[in-house]
Amino acid sequence: MKLSLETIIDQYRADPTRLMDILLDIQSAKGRIGRTAIDLIAKKCKISVVDVEQTVSFYHFFSTEPRGRYTVYLNNSVVAKMMGSEKIARAFEKEAGCTFGSVSSDGLIGLFETSCIGMNDQEPSAIINNVVFPNLTVHSVKKIIEGMRKGKKVSELQTVKPGDGNNGSKLLTTAISNNIRKKGPVIFSEYKQGEVVKALTTLTPQVIIYTMKKSGLRGRGGAGFPVGLKWELCRKSAGDKKYIFCNADEGEPGTFKDRVILTERPQLLFEGMAAAGFAVGSDQGILYLRFEYYYLKEYLEAILDDMRKKKLLGKNIAGRSGFNFTIRIQFGAGAYICGEESALIESAEGKRGEPRDRPPFPVNKGYLGRPTVINNVETLCAAAKILLFGEDWYRSLGTPQSTGTKVLSISGDCLYPGIYEIAWGSTIGEILEMAGAEKVQAVLVGGPSGSFVGPAQFNRKLCYEDLATGGSFIIFNESRDLLKDAVLNFTEFFIEESCGSCAPCRFMTVILKNKLEKLLHGKGVAQDLVDLEKWSSIMQANRCGLGQTAANPIRTTLSNFNHLYTVLIRTNDDFVSEFDLKSAVADSCAVAGRKPMLHGA
Amino acid sequence: MSKPVIATASLAGCFGCHMSILDIDERILDLIELVEFNKSPVDDIKTFTKMCDVGIIEGGCCNSENVHVLKDFRKNCGILVSLGECAIMGGLPALRNGIPIKECLEEAYLHGPTIEKGNKIIPNDDELPMILDRVYPCHEIVKIDYFIPGCPPRADLIWDALVSLVKGTPMNLAYETVKYD
Ligand SMILES: Cc1cc2nc3c(=O)[nH]c(=O)nc-3n(C[C@H](O)[C@H](O)[C@H](O)COP(=O)(O)O)c2cc1C
Ligand code: SF4
């Protein structure tokens, strides 16, 4: 039976800080969040209608209009396109009888695009009614739409077998594959559920923090902040309640390692969160999970349940009195910016994912104003293993300033896309060889907010001392048009994902994109390159990492692939305009019913 | 040596930038000593009578006449300066850029709340400039050599910029003058 709006809102005690959950449930029950729902939420939660509307309008997966009984979200990211998603898109349109961005006239099928869904190693892929369909072909699209017309359940539409590892387990049964190509000693090594929290019972918070500091562990979400210091700051921060967040937003195009860790090592992660809670004095953990990974919900909740039953979570964990820690899952609703820690907190509080001004930092004033630790999935798993095997063991891996291992998500032009847990300090060349990549033109290290590097730099090492990375590693071979296929698409991605608070992030991205397009149209002059360089440096003035790095695809290709730009510019002109009076006045003249007069203009 | 010649125009702007030029107060007397004005609303000369050294443009281009004037300025001025947010970015008029021009015109002339009954027509006289699909910043249409930011740019900034330009001295743009957010 479908739930009524009232019941859904009451389930969350009409708590405005649970607005995301309320909206997600309504979207899934009703297929949209309409006027009645918005008004009712505002009334019951005692917030303004605008408060509800601004959250609804912020996230990709919320809609005020129906999006079809079956809603297809096709990934439009760079790698998806490299793997043929355009063809898949045309097939969907042909079979469904509507174009992307619309719903078929009978209301059955809605076709929409979305940013990277964390399946780069099995593209083209789409999410249909919360189920992921990887490795799509024109043939499978045909079958899927046929199934929809027959009214099949979305789980019955899958045309391929369940994937490897836990993907095939009863609660998951998803066609997604792990593609773990290289297991390392930290994340994917042997592990028995419960051993971390049991080890904790002999430790004190101070010892845990000391161990983290000694191990040299740094955050794996991209920024590389020392874990021991973060935990210590939060421990020392005064607060009646503290929170541990695991950041599983994984929105950086080209990263999908957290998805695989969540599939294969969820218990390790949850124990890592409990350890963090024990260290800082928090009894509440929240896993902020991107909506794209909604298919993991039942599976993860079953594991949490099981761990509670086994006293590995809950009250007096592993028999240690006073060691209390519970975990709940908070879903996002499609917004890259929500991976930024303060935006993540805003989102978890039911608001638009707009980064906060810092200070105060989350360790002092985070979720609901309380001291909060936010760590990446991989970070928390590594922390758990360090507590098992010690800081010396951890330090023996990697390089002096980049201890331990790093899980890479490798995709693009290579034979073996997938997950590689490598020791820090490996060179790009070594990794390319492992992945079976040939005739490589460029590697994008760290996703679009990272850097494009060319063969001249393939001897560079992945580590904080040289090239730091959150793990996204996208390979482009010589046949790719780097500027058109990658740089332009990534710049559009940032335009789409900017929260809009800061002026340069909001409009400089658009100006840079227009310039790039001008160059690609063959209308560029030398000054345009100077402008690109100079103007993109203004992006430093933005508030958060998104805006500060949004020009990186352009900046790093300008410096490492300058020849791709210089061949595009007109050397004989010092100014070229793309303005065309005839087309600029066509519409206004048509609606006024007058003939354009173009002479003398 | 003859005095440098200056021309100014207001395109799709509010004349606020020109007001800000006048806001240099008594320095306007120094300015007259320093330069000669040609085509400009300041002296009401309607057409260029000679080549000018500096052209100052307020406002972006929202119609065909703006484009015409701007191109005329480019032809007749050695140096062209975009003065103020509207010239540089389109400014307030560019708020319509996200809305198709058909909708804008229909709202303004057919469906708006202040439209008289029986009097509904979208102006179509051939004498009227044609409206562009969006408001363009000047540098997308002709080459612009310098940009003076602000809405409007402060009088001191305009003064400093003009003096630097005609004297050929370097100009000091203080941080506050370029930081607005
Ligand atoms: C735009 C943006 C997106 C981010 N996305 C993620 C993400 O998806 N996952 C993540 O762990 N960190 C992400 N971060 C980094 C977080 O802000 C934060 O540094 C991190 O979660 C802290 O955990 P760590 O210290 O364990 O890395 C993002 C940062 C920015 C600026
Ligand atoms: S930099 Fe961009 S994403 Fe970050 S706060 Fe500013 S506008 Fe929002």
Ligand code: SF4
């Ligand atoms: S920049 Fe400001 S003052 Fe100048 S024309 Fe535009 S709106 Fe008016």
